[in-house]
Amino acid sequence: MTSLSLRPHRLTHAVRISLLCLLPAVALAQESPPASPARTLDAIQVTGTRIKKAELETQVPVQVLTREAIDRTGYSSVADVVQHLTASGASLSTKLNSSGNFGFPPDGGGVGAGAATVDLRHLGPKRVLVLVDGIRWVNESSGSGVGSSVDLNTIPLALVDRIEVLEDGASSIYGSDAIAGVVNIITRKNADGGHVEVQYGDYNLKGGDTSSVDFSFGRSGERAQWIVGGAWFKQKEISSAEYEWARVPVPGTGLANGSSATPGGRTVFAPADGNNTYGGLCPLARDADGNPIPGSATCNITLPNDASFAGGARFPDDFIRFGTANRFNFAPYNLLLTPNERKSVFGQVRFEFTPTLSGWARGLYSERDSANQAAPEPIFLGTDAGVYNEWAETKLVIAANNPYNPFGFDLSTMGANPNLFLLGRRPVEGGPRRYEQEVKTWYAAAGLDGTFEVNQRTWNWDINAMTSESKATQTNTGSYNIKHINQALGDPAACAAIAGCVPLNLFGGPGTITPEMLAWISPIVRDRSKNTLSQASANLTGELFDNWAGAVSFAAGAEWRRYKGEYHPDPITIAGEYNGVPSGATIGSYSVKEAYVEFDVPLAREGFWGKSLDLSIAGRYSDYSTFGGTNTGKLGLRWQPADELLLRMSFAQGFRAPSIGELYGTLSRFDATIVDPCNNAASTTPKCVADGVPPGYEQANPQISVVTSGNRALEPEESRSFMAGAVWSPGWAEDSGWASKLDLGVTFYRHTIGKAIQAPDAQAIMDRCIDSRDPVACASYTRNDRGQIIRFEDILANLGTINTSGWDFSAHWLLPETGWGQLGFDWKATWVTRYELVNESGQAEPKGPGVETNDSAIPEWSSTLAANWDLGNWNASWTLRYIDRLRESCAGANGFDICTDSANDLHWLGATTYHDAQLSWRTEAWMKGVKVSLGVNNVFDKNPPICLSCTLNGYDPGTYDLPGRYTYARLSLDF
Known part of the structure; x- marks a missing residue:
């Protein structure tokens, strides 16, 4: 050398x-x-x-x-x-x-x-x-x-x-x-x-x-x-x-970042009578001046925490307005x-x-x-679900004669005037998802x-x-077949004509999804x-x-x-x-x-x-x-x-x-956690109005489905x-x-x-669109007329x-x-x-x-x-x-x-x-x-x-x- x-x-x-x-x-x-x-x-x-x-x-x-x-x-x-x-x-x-x-x-x-x-x-x-x-x-x-x-x-x-x-x-x-x-x-x-x-x-x-x-x-x-x-x-x-800090979705925030898909179920819908607020349970929307809008009553309801109605819940008596305290803590089900x-x-x-x-x-x-x-798999249904699944978003009717429908009328995502915006149910009865x-x-x-x-x-x-x-x-294991869920929520006669189908209870609270119901909706995915x-x-x-x-x-x-x-x-x-x-x-x-x-x-x-x-x-x-x-x-x-x-x-x-x-x-789809800058009070700002957000808009779910x-x-x-x-x-x-x-x-x-x-980072895309109206960023996602993000590419x-x-x-x-x-x-x-x-x-x-x-x-x-x-x-x-x-x-x-x-x-x-x-x-x-x-x-x-x-x-x-x-x-x- x-x-x-x-x-x-x-x-x-x-x-x-x-x-x-x-x-x-x-x-x-x-x-x-x-x-x-x-x-x-x-x-x-x-x-x-x-x-x-x-x-x-x-x-x-x-x-x-x-x-x-x-x-x-x-x-x-x-x-x-x-x-x-x-x-x-x-x-x-x-x-x-x-x-x-x-x-x-x-x-x-x-x-x-x-x-x-x-x-x-x-x-x-x-x-x-x-x-x-x-x-x-x-x-x-x-x-x-x-x-x-x-x-x-x-x-x-x-x-x-x-x-x-x-x-x-x-x-x-x-x-x-x-x-x-x-x-x-x-x-x-x-x-x-x-x-x-x-x-x-x-x-x-x-x-x-x-x-x-x-x-x-x-x-x-x-x-x-x-x-x-x-x-x-x-x-x-x-x-x-x-681990102490892993027991909640975000440390120090309680359930603020919990899931809206809960064991008690969250349902957002328009009642048959758009002026019936059911004693304030389903308030009317308000315009930019704060005045109620006739015919705009919207229910955003759930059952009280841990309430269970095996025989079927009654509307409106058994329901309350959905709030932060009703969100689901999914964190303890994960692995460290x-x-x-x-x-x-x-x-x-x-x-x-x-x-x-x-x-x-x-x-x-x-x-x-x-x-x-992962935590028990959430079931999201409705026009605001944003899950890119026609059985959940555009082809669903929860029949009025379904024995577990407490509302007395059809909840539907079909047609020009759908009335089911979101149904989020966390079937804890099926246990956590295991991969x-x-x-x-x-x-x-x-x-x-x-x-x-x-x-x-x-x-x-x-x-x-x-x-x-x-x-x-x-x-x-622990996942679900959305087509079978759709069939089980429809007309009981149509369900009875399908071998193995039994009506599904998504409105009764935790413990009301029976083993027979789970057998119909729970596949093993390979x-x-x-x-x-x-x-x-x-x-x-x-x-x-x-x-x-x-x-x-x-x-x-x-x-x-x-x-x-x-x-x-x-x-x-x-x-x-x-x-x-x-x-x-x-x-x-x-x-x-x-x-x-x-x-x-x-x-x-x-x-x-x-x-x-x-x-x-x-x-x-x-x-x-x-x-x-x-x-x-x-x-x-x-x-x-x-x-x-x-x-x-x-x-x-x-x-x-x-x-x-x-x-x-x-x-394919990637579920990203995104905080909508236009959520709640911000919905009336000029930037959010320009993005198609109506007054009083509330983000239904922080987990946004992103297609890639x-x-x-x-x-x-x-x-x-x-x-x-x-x-x-x-x-x-x-x-x-x-x-x-x-x-x-x-x-x-x-x-x-x-x-x-x-x-690009999905959160950055949304922030950039709201802040600067960047045309490339704004073209990446779509809101419906309720302001909810239903498509994100x-x-x-x-x-x-x-x-x-x-x-x-x-x-x-x-x-x-x-x-x-x-x-x-x-x-x-x-x-x-x-x-x-x-x-x-x-x-x-x-x-x-x-x-x-x-x-x-x-x-x-x-x-x-x-x-x-x-x-x-x-x-x-x-x-x-x-x-x-x-x-x-x-x-x-x-x-x-x-x-x-x-x-x-x-x-x-x-x-x-x-x-x-x-x-x-x-x-x-x-x-x-x-x-x-x-x-x-x-x-x-x-x-x-x-x-x-x-x-x-x-x-x-x-x-x-x-x-x-x-x-x-x-x-x-x-x-």
Whole structure:
């Protein structure tokens, strides 16, 4: 390693450490290349370049999470490890109970229930490329759509040797999806015997205990290496009712944000006599001057809380006017932590046929059983229901002679003058909705690699092929058939003519829907989805020639991939009979052919420019069957002016091809929580009058059904990334009285994404229409003559621009070894200075640094400080994880005491610091080694700050830890 002639060991170590945003309890333990100049180093490849060479330092920062560092976290999944990096954003995990009213996300990928993904730089999981040993991994299969990101739960932690994370654009190196960066999971390949690891952990809440067992066995010989293994993990659920702030829809607001679909039923209708107010129970509407409008009587009624009339309620005697106190608290039915059980087996073998030719093969099979839960499914009927279902909105007649109709006349949504505006009933008799997923993933890959000589230079080559599949089945219980509900509410004679149909009581209060009624309206809903990926590639790398400063290296290759995805909803969903989230089938595929070339050109050695100056150049051409060809390029500089200092920078173009769900996803619905700016008193403002809102308008339900779908005309997203950084290892700190070594690092990053594929935030659309009468925003939704939103469309398009930038900081301080052991500190921090998402109208969406919105946040500062102590067989670590304070809209909590700044519609989420600790002991006196570890994450039982705008459980699970202290014990055996 001639370029680092004076202190190769120290600076190499510094480069790898200083740009590593460490996860909790990380104390780096990377192997440094040998410092002896007499030894020829083997050519290796690191994430971020295809060129194999002895020097590991590249023009881009690569984080390396070693196995030792991973073990210190106490985590049991790959997702938990990478989601705790300071540069990671909110993404799917078992802390997110993502079914129920979440429905379909706007990207057409399904909710990914039970999956776990990774988000870098807050750009979204679909803009992160996940590799396993440098080869792409199949996208997740959610059972509710065609996913566009990898489920990290399909990769067992027992298989992992280390994780390399590149937080820089790398489309010219790896192709599509690598806009925000790359996560490359390097698997274990060398083994000499067996390894068993058992772990048990528990929260101090009720439930949530986790158990895992990992096993591997292998041998390494002169020509052959093989390893086989298996892993089992089980995590139990925790009910939302176990956490104080998750017991209400929005903390501190009581039932103000509860559901209008209640066990007692809420009915909004026009009585047969439009002037009969039934003693004030059904008042007349009033004009702008406050005068009653003749013939406009409207009933908005319910039964008293907990009232039950099995024989049938009487109108008007048994009813009261509907108010906030009658709303339904759905929150306790949700889950704080979802159950998740994973089983996997894996194996790989490598054989050296000759000194210059080797072959390898590996395979994996995994199964996941998981579940999500939501409150009993609401039934919404009427012209104001907004559920996009004709059986509920336009074809319903609740017959006057239905034995449970208390009004004595037909309630109808049909014809020119319908009189049923809204009927919301929560059938608690049917229990909560339960969504159970069964996911099966298999993966098989094989390849050949070798070397040959060209002009006395060694060139490396490899060819490989891979095929994989992930398929899921989701079974939903606790939902309803809206067509059967319609039939059961109609003429009893017509119902009697249908086998199995019995009249349905929606007006009697809780407990009055009988088992026979439930049997008619309660189906078991089964949805299926599948993703497959096939890939083949060939690569060549080596040194071309020597120029004035050294050897010019290159890498070149070609790759072919084919993606297939499909989603098949239950037949009753396709037929439009499902009461829940409607959706259509999605089937699509595409293929891509690519070629790339990369050069590493030394520009200077040992002269005016210092120790070394190197230039890297990369380019890639991709030809997609869906949209044609595209080019990307990358430039990088690496300058070492002195032994102690390394400077580097890069500029990269990137792209992301539209996913199958984004291209081919059919019409589906996403239930968004939207606060109508024109609700109640605001209805008479000029802006609301211009939007078609009548005086006295009251939003019927904060959950608004938003229709979304894929778009075959989508074009690829385009990106530009810039990175500049420095690593400094001052010589005066090495082997001093206070330090064995000191490494400092800083990196600036900037990402710009154009043609971003997105559906704008529904709340932002409505706010923009009301505030500015933006024609694009106002065309997205429709109100009826009562002011209720009955249609909201949010179709995917290339309409956004994302700009983000910030800084990464690092410091590694290792103290001198003493009789008390050796102590080291690692500090990693990310400072997000800018995040701006510009919509199709050129206006910024609410997401930004220091802001909590849409159940996710971008803290301005995120930081970890880890202390690690070694003494003989003992190791102890203590880690502090810091999340900066956030601000959010008070949303429905404005005016309540819990909103910290009601005057400015702001609520502040205070800065949060978590403490993690672990103590371990290892001995080789038994077998080949025994290690016992005890740890506590969130030592001081810190609860997450209360979030008023979050839709579930009163906090943001993508940003903060689960409430409660997590304690675990682990036993590892080598034999």
